[in-house]
Amino acid sequence: MQLKNLKIKNFRNYDDLKLELSDGINIIYGDNGQGKTNLLESIYVLSFTKSHRSFIDNTLIKNEKNNAIIKGTLVNGLSYDLEIIIEKNKKQIKMDGNVINKIGDYIEKMNIITFYSDDLDLIKGSPQERRKYLNLGLSQISKNYYNTVNDYNKLIKTRNDYLKKLSNKEKINQEYFDILTEYIVEKSVFIYQMRDKYINKLNNSCGTIYENITGKKGFHVKYVPSIELKDTSKETIRALMKEKLTEMVEKEIGVRSTLYGPHRDDFEFYLNKNNLKNYGSQGQQRAAILALKLSEIEIFKGHKKTNPIILLDDVFSELDKDVRNNLLDYIKNDMQVIITTTDLTHMDKKIINKAKLINIKQGKIIEEVKQ
Numbered sequence: 001m002q003l004k005n006l007k008i009k010n011f012r013n014y015d016d017l018k019l020e021l022s023d024g025i026n027i028i029y030g031d032n033g034q035g036k037t038n039l040l041e042s043i044y045v046l047s048f049t050k051s052h053r054s055f056i057d058n059t060l061i062k063n064e065k066n067n068a069i070i071k072g073t074l075v076n077g078l079s080y081d082l083e084i085i086i087e088k089n090k091k092q093i094k095m096d097g098n099v100i101n102k103i104g105d106y107i108e109k110m111n112i113i114t115f116y117s118d119d120l121d122l123i124k125g126s127p128q129e130r131r132k133y134l135n136l137g138l139s140q141i142s143k144n145y146y147n148t149v150n151d152y153n154k155l156i157k158t159r160n161d162y163l164k165k166l167s168n169k170e171k172i173n174q175e176y177f178d179i180l181t182e183y184i185v186e187k188s189v190f191i192y193q194m195r196d197k198y199i200n201k202l203n204n205s206c207g208t209i210y211e212n213i214t215g216k217k218g219f220h221v222k223y224v225p226s227i228e229l230k231d232t233s234k235e236t237i238r239a240l241m242k243e244k245l246t247e248m249v250e251k252e253i254g255v256r257s258t259l260y261g262p263h264r265d266d267f268e269f270y271l272n273k274n275n276l277k278n279y280g281s282q283g284q285q286r287a288a289i290l291a292l293k294l295s296e297i298e299i300f301k302g303h304k305k306t307n308p309i310i311l312l313d314d315v316f317s318e319l320d321k322d323v324r325n326n327l328l329d330y331i332k333n334d335m336q337v338i339i340t341t342t343d344l345t346h347m348d349k350k351i352i353n354k355a356k357l358i359n360i361k362q363g364k365i366i367e368e369v370k371q
Contacts, residue, residue, distance in 0.1 A: 001111060001306045002336045003043065004073040010065035012038035013363040021338070022370065025331070025355035027347065028340045035363040036340035040114075040311050043338065046070045046082055047110040047309075048136065049093055049103055057086050074110050076306055082110065104143030104150075111140045111300045111308035115315045119289045123277050127266040134267070137296060138198055141303040145194050149262075152187040156263050159184065164256045184261060185241045189234050191262040192225060196232045199223040199267060201302075202295045210271075210291035213326045214284070218272035219291060226264035287323060294330050310337040316346040324348075 008017045013035045028036050041060075045051050051060060061068040068086040073079060083094040093100045100106045121129055139146035159180055166172055203220050210219035227240045244260040252259055269276040269288045276288055300308040310331065316324050316339075328351060331337050344352060359366040 001074070001076040001304070001309055003046075003110070003309055004075055004079075006039075006043065006046075007069070007071040008039070008042050009069040010062040011042050011060060011068040011070060012062065014038065014042075014062070015363065017363070017365065019358065019365065020368075021336070022356035023336055025351060026336075026338045026358060027344070027352065027355045028338065028358045028360055029342065029344055030360040030366075032342055034360050036342075036360050037313055038363075039360065040313050040338065040340060042070045043072070043309075043311060044112065044114065045084055046072050047112045048107060049084060049091070052114070052116075057091055058088055060086055061088070076109070076304070080109055082106075102143075102147075104139065104146035107139050107146060108141070108143045111304060113293050113296050113300070113308050113310050115290070115293060115310070115312045117314055117318055119293075119315075120282070120285055122289055122292075123269055123280070123285050127264075130267055131263075131265055134195055134198065134265075137299075138194055140308075141300065142194065145191070148187055148190050152184065152191060152262060155180065155184045155187065156258055156261065159258050160256065163252050163258070166253045167256050181242070181245050184245065184258075185238055188241050188261055189237045192229065192237050193232050193234075195225070195262070195265065196223055196229070198299070201299050202292060204295075205298050206291045206295040209294050209330070210287060212329075213290060213323055214287045216271065218270075219288060220270055221292065222268045222270055224266040224268055226260045226262070283320070283323075286319065290323070290327055294327075297330070297335075307335045310335055312337065312339045314340050314342065316341055317343065 002023045003021055004023075005021060006017070006019045008014045010016075017039075019039075028039060030036055041051055041053055045060070050057070054060060066087065070084045072082050074082055081094075081096050083092075083097075085092040085094070093103065093106055095106060095109070122133055135146075135149055139149070162177065162180070199221055206221060207217070207219050211217050227237075227244055229240070230236060241260065245258070248259055269280070269285075269292075271280060271284060271288075274280065276285055280288070297308060297310075319327065324346070325348065328348060339347075339355075341347060344357075357367070357369040359368075
């Protein structure tokens with residue numbers, strides 16, 4: 001899978017940029033504040049239809065402009081022309097010139113794995129960050145998962161809104177409430193099963209990758225669902241969810257919120273019996289994130305029979321030499337990799353010699369060199 005080209009207009013600090021990308025390694029370099037991260041962000045938006053850095057689409061439009069446009073040609077056996085048009089009050093998603101209304105169909109096309117300097121938030125941050133990570137990974141390999149999570153979130157909002165009315169002493173419509181709960185239970189079964197399978201697949205390789213990076217054994221990820229799952233059969237999940245959503249109603253009315261379900265899930269990082277959030281060094285935490293994300297490559301390749309696109313945003317300066325080299329060992333020749341850096345001296349010369357070098361300054365390409 002490769003992104004052949006990228007066109008950006010009125011996005012962040014870019015006026016109008018056109019860039020041809022190598023099928024292999026692309027290194028975007030320049031001083032801080034020149035637009036390197038913005039360029040990677042545009043690729044992220046092209047893939048997921050929204051930014052990881054801003055919840056408000058309007059902030060992506062360059063000052064005093066009416067819209068921002070991101071275009072790219074994706075090749076994955078077939079060729080797809082992807083386009084995102086962001087306006088003040090709406091967003092349009094296109095593929096091959098046709099407007100796409102089912103976002104799940106779009107997101108499934110382009111698979112990316114991102115490495116950012118703030119990835120430690122995945123360990124140190126809130127459960128919401130970790131759920132977002134799971135949802136993005138699974139949505140790239142299953143449009144059914146994307147659609148189900150969206151439906152589930154809408155149902156939870158509806159249920160929470162109803163709980164708030166009940167908190168104000170409104171009489172419960174038991175038939176309506178039971179039907180709503182039943183829908184939530186059915187969506188939950190699918191989400192729990194998909195997340196459990198995904199975590200298990202990550203664990204198939206992340207321990208070995210962590211050992212190769214650090215020399216230490218015992219790294220694994222633990223799924224922490226909001227209900228205690230003795231097994232993940234449909235019958236077990238369905239029964240547990242019904243039990244929790246029934247017996248906790250009075251408490252939920254008091255707090256005006258649904259207390260159990262996939263929207264309360266989490267997962268944790270362990271080195272043997274030690275939770276890395278509480279007992280891991282920063283070096284161990286960074287290695288854990290790298291191992292986790294490198295494990296995704298095999299998952300995506302297993303589903304799509306092709307490698308995902310790898311985005312690395314200025315992460316090399318934060319890693320020691322051995323970890324950098326071990327990370328680069330996992331970047332195969334048939335992968336498209338887009339790297340940003342402020343300093344080429346952090347890069348192995350063998351990598352530089354086979355990469356396309358792109359120098360960015362104030363949102364403009366100063367020089368392109370294909371080695």
